[in-house]
Amino acid sequence: MTGEASKLWLLKGFAQAYGLQPEGPSPTAILVGGGQILAFLDNEKQIAGAESMSDDVCVLDVPGCILTPGLVDLHVHIIGGGGEAGPSSCTPSSQLSDFLDAGITTVVGVLGTDCVTRRQESLVSKCRALNDDGITAYHWAGSYRVPPATITGSIQGDLCLVESCIGVGEIAVSDHRSSAPTPHELARIASEARVGGMLGGKAGLVHVHMGTGMTQLQPLQNAIEISDVPITQFLPTHMERNPSLVNAAKSWIDQGGYVDFTAGSKALDAVSQLLLAAPRQQEKYLRHCSISSDSFGSLPVFDARGQLVKYEVAEPKELLRCMQQLLLQSRNTAGPQDRHMSLLRYLSLFTSNPAAQLKLPQKGQIAVGCDADILVLDATTYELRYVFAKGKLMRTPDWVMGGAFERGDRIRPRKLQ
Template identity: 35%
Template sequence: MLVIQNAEVFSPAPLGKLDILVGGAKILAMEPHIDPAVLPGETEVLDARGMLLVPGFIDGHQHFTGGGGEGGFQTRVPELTISMNFSNGVTTAVGLLGTDSLTRSIENLYAKTQAFNAEGMTAFMLTGAYWHPSPTLTGSVARDMVFLQPVIGVKLALADSRGPHIDAKDLAALASDVQVAALVANKPGIITVHTGIRTQGLDLIFEIVEQFEIRASIFVPTHINRKGGKLTSQALALAEKGCVVDATCSQAPLEPDSPRLTAADFACMARDNGLLGQVSFSSDAGGSMPIWNQDRSRIIGMGVGMPSSLLFELDLLVNKKGVPLEQALMPLTTTPARIYGLENSKGALRVGMDADLLTIDPASFEIRDVVALGSVAVRNKIVEKKGYFEHGSDTSIHA
């Protein structure tokens, strides 16, 4: 068993200073004081004095097997490692494919998802990719969802020249397939929508919600934090209809002329409209961040999404935007837990929940310790729980 002592606990709601008892991957008790000496068996103590204790981050958009490839084979991004996630506070993640579903496959993604689960992180995946009909493992999106345990939905691209050119009937049919499969398999059943820069934005989603009476909440539009009128207005309007809209996190401050908003800026906008609870944050970890020439015909540079962007945006939201920590944590904890059907096990600290939690130094706003499913994964910024082929590598957290 593990006792975490003297922490200032945010569940995300502020609970004050508490000790937490962990055993069998679960939170067993949360009390003002827990004495390890009276507990049966061997008990490890983690002193979190002066630390904030918060739920582990849930990242709903990661390219487990790497993304990229738009600039040639040499630009294929390598696979993520479990230490990349643990060192940045991610204890639960959802993997998906990106632009390249030619040299990457659903089979590879399934294997990597199960590898992460075997290594001690909670991992799920989406079938599909940019295209429609969606690439699948079993031959259909619905069968993937029903018969493959980690598959909780499908990915699709809209408003992107690299994505499919589908009509309302195609999208409505896909949504119906996902809804039925979700009922049969008792899964959340979501369609994560990569939102490109083309002028139609999310028009097609509005069309099928109105014409076919498809529930809006099945869709999770992502990459929606861009400057300018239409997409922002559409994202907020869909949030009012029950969608959770997903903001892609930045790794550093954006230039004034950037077409993007930080996830923190978008969250503040949603908060001003009473919609903060409908916003999630994700890192796009492992995804390529292409730099295009002026007419977007050729890639002239390539960046890579990293899980560290989640903490950067949380820091920005709390320490620059002045949003209370209990609210700022929502896009990383309770909201993604709700849309991924995990609200009874993830995203909050209470007795009976999975023991996924982080300690954060309030002065530096750096992650010090990470517990994933009851095991210490990071201790004093040193990753202890590594991937199968990572042992011997330097996996410390560098400031």
């Protein structure tokens, strides 16, 4: 190995590491190399030995900071989205630095409304680019419409043969932009995804865009009732839209299902609403939720007649801001003895929960042998300081790694080999 790939990093001086597996006391230092977490070090003798083992060891001393796993964002329009207001309203494609500045080290790309000018082939190519750039990227086959668009001609084929394909989505339900899929169509898609996931060793989920229609989750309930597909095969997102939909999310979780919220103030309200509704089952409800950014997708607002009245673009940093707000809330409301576990449960919404739903055992946790995706946050404000992705230092307070053609005062463009 040469260059950056050969570096060993020794992270030390931090106050606490969260997301440890197995759970236990925080190590004194963590050794990273070859893209993975190599060892936990527990005393000064081990640290001194690690520092002197090779000239390639780089030491990062971060007093007053905490370590967390990199964020796992399961819903990102990596090649852009939108288009509801015509061609000029198509949103721009993502950039590497946008993810790193948000602490996102794993993304899952998705198509939304537009599957005419935005295609699966472009999605797969962008995944390859982001993986080459240094983070981890997957994608969902299909888009809003049914039947889902695929590359190989079938859902099973994509899950088996396209490396970055992890499931199907975002299929639109209870939304005026959906193709009004029937329960039988939804059940067939779920069955195809389930078998494809088995054959390809993938999650094989059906990621469902939930609109504000009156039917809410009923189409998915009907699909489950007429088939042998388990409720866990569907992962509905945007479940924070209104209190009624959050109540539907609670019922869905009570049946064993999982839900995803889109980062923002409504996601914070949704989490609070769930926990207030089930104060004795908070751990269960938090374990069955995740939060994603919907970044680079459009945020259209429609009136009661379906007319577009407002149009914005979702930002990756909203995911980081949402996490920071929840962590601050946890610290301010939990007692001293409960603070660690409360913070860890909120953190899991952005890390271990989506990683588990997507069946990515190397992600969402800090464990020996797992991918070295690590964030260094200020222990008081939770401000992002450093980002490691697959063992490489990709962001500091002074600079951030960008794609080959990104430019800016803080951006270091990735050199093409």
